Amino acid sequence: MSKTVKVPTMAEYMAQGKKPEVLFWVGCAGSFDDRAKKITKAFVKLLHNANVDFAVLGTEESCTGDPAKRAGNEFLFQMQAVTNIEVMNAYEIKKVVTACPHCFNTLKNEYPALGGDYEVMHHTQFLKSLLEEGRLKVEGGKFKGKRITFHDPCYLGRANNVYQAPRDLLQKLEVELIEMKRSKRNGLCCGAGGAQMFKEPEPGNKDVNIERTEDALETKPDIIAAGCPFCNTMITDGVKNKEKEDTIEVLDIAELIANAQDI
Amino acid sequence: MQYIPNILFTIILAVGIGYFIKNIRKIIRNIRLGKEVDRTDNKKERFNNMARIALGQSKMVRRPISGILHIIVYLGFIIINIEVLEIIIDGIFGTHRIFSFLGEFYNFLIGAFEILAFLVFIGVILFWIRRNVIKLKRFWNPEMKGWPKNDGNLILYFEMVLMTLFLVMNAADLQLQGLGADHYIKAGAYPISQYIAPLFSGMTEATLIMIERGAWWMHIIGILVFLNYLYFSKHLHILLAFPNTYYGDLKPKGQIDNLEAVTKEVMLMMDPNADPFAAPAEDTEEEIPEKFGASDVMDLNWVQLLNSYTCTECGRCTSECPANQTGKKLSPRKIMMDTRDRLQEVGDNIDKNGSFVDDGKQLLTDYITPEELWACTSCNACVETCPVSISPLSIILDMRRYLVMEQSAAPSDLNNMMSNIENNGAPWPFNQMDRLNWNNE
Numbered sequence: 001m002s003k004t005v006k007v008p009t010m011a012e013y014m015a016q017g018k019k020p021e022v023l024f025w026v027g028c029a030g031s032f033d034d035r036a037k038k039i040t041k042a043f044v045k046l047l048h049n050a051n052v053d054f055a056v057l058g059t060e061e062s063c064t065g066d067p068a069k070r071a072g073n074e075f076l077f078q079m080q081a082v083t084n085i086e087v088m089n090a091y092e093i094k095k096v097v098t099a100c101p102h103c104f105n106t107l108k109n110e111y112p113a114l115g116g117d118y119e120v121m122h123h124t125q126f127l128k129s130l131l132e133e134g135r136l137k138v139e140g141g142k143f144k145g146k147r148i149t150f151h152d153p154c155y156l157g158r159a160n161n162v163y164q165a166p167r168d169l170l171q172k173l174e175v176e177l178i179e180m181k182r183s184k185r186n187g188l189c190c191g192a193g194g195a196q197m198f199k200e201p202e203p204g205n206k207d208v209n210i211e212r213t214e215d216a217l218e219t220k221p222d223i224i225a226a227g228c229p230f231c232n233t234m235i236t237d238g239v240k241n242k243e244k245e246d247t248i249e250v251l252d253i254a255e256l257i258a259n260a261q262d263i
Numbered sequence: 264m265q266y267i268p269n270i271l272f273t274i275i276l277a278v279g280i281g282y283f284i285k286n287i288r289k290i291i292r293n294i295r296l297g298k299e300v301d302r303t304d305n306k307k308e309r310f311n312n313m314a315r316i317a318l319g320q321s322k323m324v325r326r327p328i329s330g331i332l333h334i335i336v337y338l339g340f341i342i343i344n345i346e347v348l349e350i351i352i353d354g355i356f357g358t359h360r361i362f363s364f365l366g367e368f369y370n371f372l373i374g375a376f377e378i379l380a381f382l383v384f385i386g387v388i389l390f391w392i393r394r395n396v397i398k399l400k401r402f403w404n405p406e407m408k409g410w411p412k413n414d415g416n417l418i419l420y421f422e423m424v425l426m427t428l429f430l431v432m433n434a435a436d437l438q439l440q441g442l443g444a445d446h447y448i449k450a451g452a453y454p455i456s457q458y459i460a461p462l463f464s465g466m467t468e469a470t471l472i473m474i475e476r477g478a479w480w481m482h483i484i485g486i487l488v489f490l491n492y493l494y495f496s497k498h499l500h501i502l503l504a505f506p507n508t509y510y511g512d513l514k515p516k517g518q519i520d521n522l523e524a525v526t527k528e529v530m531l532m533m534d535p536n537a538d539p540f541a542a543p544a545e546d547t548e549e550e551i552p553e554k555f556g557a558s559d560v561m562d563l564n565w566v567q568l569l570n571s572y573t574c575t576e577c578g579r580c581t582s583e584c585p586a587n588q589t590g591k592k593l594s595p596r597k598i599m600m601d602t603r604d605r606l607q608e609v610g611d612n613i614d615k616n617g618s619f620v621d622d623g624k625q626l627l628t629d630y631i632t633p634e635e636l637w638a639c640t641s642c643n644a645c646v647e648t649c650p651v652s653i654s655p656l657s658i659i660l661d662m663r664r665y666l667v668m669e670q671s672a673a674p675s676d677l678n679n680m681m682s683n684i685e686n687n688g689a690p691w692p693f694n695q696m697d698r699l700n701w702n703n704e
Contacts, residue, residue, distance in 0.1 A: 007702045026698070028689040037701040044702075058699040062688030070641050071677045072556065072663030074522045076684060078529040081521075086533075109518035114526065154642040159517025185647050189585040194641030198690055199676035202638040205590030212585075 005041075005048045009058040010091045020055040022126070023088070023118075025098035025107065028063050029229035035236065036229035042258040043099050043123055049263050050136040054097075060087050064106040071195040078114065081106075085116035099123040099254060101155035101228045102193075108160070122156055124166040124227050124253050131172065140174035141260030146222040148175040148256075151212065151235060152187035153228035166227050166253050173260055178219040188212050190234035197230050213238025217248075224250045265357075272354035272483075279487030286494035290572055293610040297565030302510045312652070313509040322650040326579070329393070332386045336422070339383035340501070343429070346376050350483050363450035373451035377433060381455045384426040391419045401578030404587075406597040411576055414496050421492070425485050432478035434459035439471050500575035504651045507573040510566050511652030516643045519660055524553040556664025559625040560606045563661060570653040571603035580645035580655055586638040593638035595645035595655035601630035602658060627662055636662050637674055 013020055024047065029036040047054050065080030088096075096118045098104050108120035121129070130136035148170060156162045163184045170177050182188045191201070191208025201207060213235055216224045224239070226232040229252075236250045251259070302309075315321045320337065324330035349362050363369050394402045394415060402415065434456035439447040441460075453460070463471060493499050500507075531537050557563050580595035581587050587594050605626045613619050627633075639659045646654045666672045673681070680690045688695040 007699070009699070026701075028691065031698045031701055032689060032691055032693045037704070040701055056699065059696050061698055062695060063684045063690060065684070067690050068681055068684055069519060070660070070663075071673060071681065072660065072665070072667035073673075073681050074525045074555065074664055075529070075668060076681055078521060078525050079532070080684065080688075082529055082533050105515075105517040109515050110521060113521050154640070154644075155517050158643040158647050160515050186583070186644075188588075189640045189642035189644065191585060191640060194639050195677055195680065196640050198680035199637070199674050201589075202586070202591045202593070202634055204586070204638075206588075208585045208589050208640065211589055 005044050007044055008055045010055045010060065010093075011058070013055050014091065019092065021053040022095045022097050023091075023093045024054045024056050025064075025096050025100075025103055026056055026061060027098055027100035027103045027229070029233075030099055031061070033229060033233070035233060039099055039229060039232070039252040039254055042252065043254040045258050045263050046127060046130075046136060046254060050130045052130070052135070057087065064103050064111075066102040066106045067195040067198060069106070069110070070193070077110075081111055081114050081116065085111060085114055088116060088118065093118055095119045095121070097121045097123055097126040099227075099229070099252070101153040101159070102230070105155045105159050122160075122162060122165070122227070124156075124169060125162060127254065127257065128165045128168055131169070136257075137261070138169060138172040138257050139261060141262070143223070143256060143260050144174045146175050147178055147220060148173075148223045148225050149178050149180055149216050149219040149221045150183070150225045150227075150253075151180070151190065151216060151231055152184060153226070153231050154187070154189050154193050156227055157187055158185055166225070169253055169257060170225060173256060175223075178221065180215045180219055182215055188215060190228075190231040192230035192234045197233075207238075209234035209238040210241055213242060217242060217244065221248060223256070224248060225253055225256060226250060227253050269355060269357045275484065275487065276351065276354065279484075279490060283490050283494070286491070289610055289614070290494070290499075292613075293606050294565050294568045294572065296561050296606070296609065297563050297568040298561075300564040300566055302566060305513055308513060309509045309511075312511060312513075313505055316511075316650070316652060317504040317508040320650075322648075325648070325650075329390075329577075332389055335379075335382045335386045336390075339379040339386075342379055343376050343383075345372065346429070347483070347486060350479070354483060359446045360448065360450050363448060369450055370452040373433070374454050377430065377453060377455040380426045380429050384423060384430075387419050387422045387426070391416065391423075394419075401582040404578065404581055404594055404596070406594055406600055407576070407578075411497065411600065414498075415576065417492075418496065418498050421485070421489050425482060425489065428478045428482040428485060430456045430459055432475055432482060435463055435471050435475035435478060438463045438466070439468065439475060442468055442471070444468050444472065497574065497576045500573050500651060503569065503573040507569055508652045510569065512566075512654060512657070516646055519657075522555065522664070524555065554665070555668035556666070557658070557661040558627040558665045558669070560602060560609055561619075562665070563602070563658060567602070567654070567658055567661075568606055570655075570658075571599050571606060573651055574599040574603065574653055575651075576600060577650070579648045579650065580653075583644040583648045585640055585642055585644065591635075591638040592632070593635045595659075598631060598635070598655045598658055599653060602626060605630050627665065631662065633666055633672065636666065 010023065026040055030040040062084055063080055064084065065077035068080065069077035096107055098107065101122060104120060104122045107118065127136060131138055150166055150170060152163065167177060188211065189208060190212050216235065224235055226235060232250055232252060239245050239248050239250055320334050323333050349360065352361050353359055393399050433453055436447060437453045437456055437460045440449050463474065554562060560568060574596065576596060578596050584593065584595050609619060612622055636659055639656070641656060641660070643656060646656050683690050683692050687693060
């Protein structure tokens with residue numbers, strides 16, 4: 001990474017007696033998965049560029065419990081949730097932003113009943129608000145005129161009815177946004193949700209990510225845009241399976257915005 | 264002697280409605296076997312949902328062809344029922360076309376009923392063609408073999424016959440009006456049956472009366488039979504769609520309830536002041552620990568059970584399910600059908616024995632296999648597409664909870680994922696202390 005951006009932790013802020021504007025919840029994929037780490041870095045660059053006063057939990061962050069809950073392990077989920085809530089409440093967190101729709105859904109919808117009440121935003125919603133406040137400039141740059149299709153993450157779209165924010169950002173990039181035959185509320189899953197990411201699929205005649213990648217390829221895109229680290233992995237695998245990885249990139253919205261202006 | 268038809272009619276009507284009410288009470292009892300869940304909140308929003316989704320059919324038209332055909336049949340069904348009211352009054356009091364005093368308006372009504380009846384007939388024929396000639400894939404999934412397939416067709420035949428009888432009755436009536444027969448006052452407009460009436464020309468008055476009365480009796484008896492058929496059929500949705508959309512989940516689709524029984528345990532574990540060796544308080548009764556998740560219908564909540572009776576097996580959920588589309592065994596529609604069939608079995612068991620006697624069966628494994636449950640991606644496509652607010656996903660997740668928390672029967676990959684979360688706070692085996700390393704790479 002050419003330009004290293006300082007990422008402060010909540011503990012450091014606390015030591016200085018400061019509170020950040022927003023907590024960036026990195027998530028497990030964003031912290032550990034090599035592909036997703038690039039999304040994390042791109043998003044951090046954007047936050048920095050827009051002068052957002054943010055911090056991360058760092059080593060105090062732990063899995064939200066989403067995959068455990070969807071796998072049926074409510075006990076493990078609640079242990080994770082209560083522990084995370086204790087940490088966040090100790091730091092008096094008010095606002096959280098995350099680049100993972102699964103973390104987003106869990107923090108936003110399932111933490112309040114356990115005592116964790118925060119304003120939670122997906123990074124596309126947050127970036128859009130920065131744009132509206134004039135803090136972030138999103139311009140065409142190198143993606144201007146490119147054919148881009150957006151894959152709706154289930155946990156952002158159907159689960160929480162957020163369809164517009166990522167599309168509005170793409171429009172700002174002056175790309176040619178082409179919808180797949182199944183999009184928005186009819187969007188097809190990438191195959192990773194409900195803890196499927198962590199197991200082999202049940203016997204069938206096709207993998208879900210291949211089916212979805214075929215939807216995307218039908219639009220003859222230059223780039224497939226995603227808003228979820230797991231969708232990103234699944235569709236990247238699908239593109240490789242179709243041997244199209246040399247001509248089609250799979251990029252997160254944050255990466256598209258950051259790369260467009262070479263931030 | 265002249266009152267015999269009136270008495271006979273009243274008896275048939277009472278038996279028909281009485282038997283129906285008896286079965287509806289069984290359904291209500293069966294639904295109440297489910298666990299409590301509070302859906303008394305947000306009455307206004309619930310009412311709006313019912314008005315929009317059930318009454319207004321808003322989600323049906325997302326698929327325009329079946330949606331519009333369905334609206335025709337639905338409107339026909341509701342509006343033609345005004346005519347049934349007249350038939351019932353005529354039947355009980357021995358009158359003929361009691362509402363004919365409405366004059367022009369009556370003509371308009373009868374004319375409208377005829378046109379609707381004709382459109383319903385056409386709609387039903389098209390539905391039949393979609394099922395049996397075009398063979399739309401969603402009507403031919405494995406769970407649609409046998410009774411569900413016959414049930415679907417039987418309902419269509421019922422409607423064809425009822426509409427035909429209605430039009431034949433009117434045609435014979437019109438012919439009798441033309442002959443100036445006793446009782447058959449000139450009333451009504453017959454935009455459709457006027458084309459059937461010529462078939463009856465040249466018939467004697469007695470034959471015509473026999474045809475008219477025959478069609479009248481078969482029509483009303485047919486309606487009562489159809490009413491009672493509902494209980495044995497998937498067709499209950501014509502009634503249950505209304506409560507089902509009213510009691511539907513209002514939370515964001517991504518939100519799954521936090522099991523309260525688990526919260527109690529977790530809070531106790533996290534409480535530094537809790538005494539791990541504390542004996543239960545003297546005066547509290549020994550509580551039976553609550554079962555986590557669902558292995559049978561009684562472990563589900565009553566809304567989930569209401570969902571199962573409401574499902575009319577249209578299969579939109581299954582056709583949108585990513586697992587089903589890629590050849591996995593999971594079919595959200597089958598989840599609903601299995602839940603209903605098992606609930607019905609439990610209900611029959613109660614009818615026979617007075618209270619439920621263990622039959623050695625349960626919803627899990629005897630009806631729904633773990634393989635189906637583990638194929639779900641929890642993407643909510645089934646929930647989003649259901650035209651009557653059913654959630655197959657909530658049942659799938661409750662059954663996964665049972666598999667994992669009561670039986671420790673998760674696939675081994677998932678066990679690895681969960682022990683990773685337990686040990687190092689991430690689904691992969693990375694150290695929590697390395698969480699910020701991405702910043703230095």
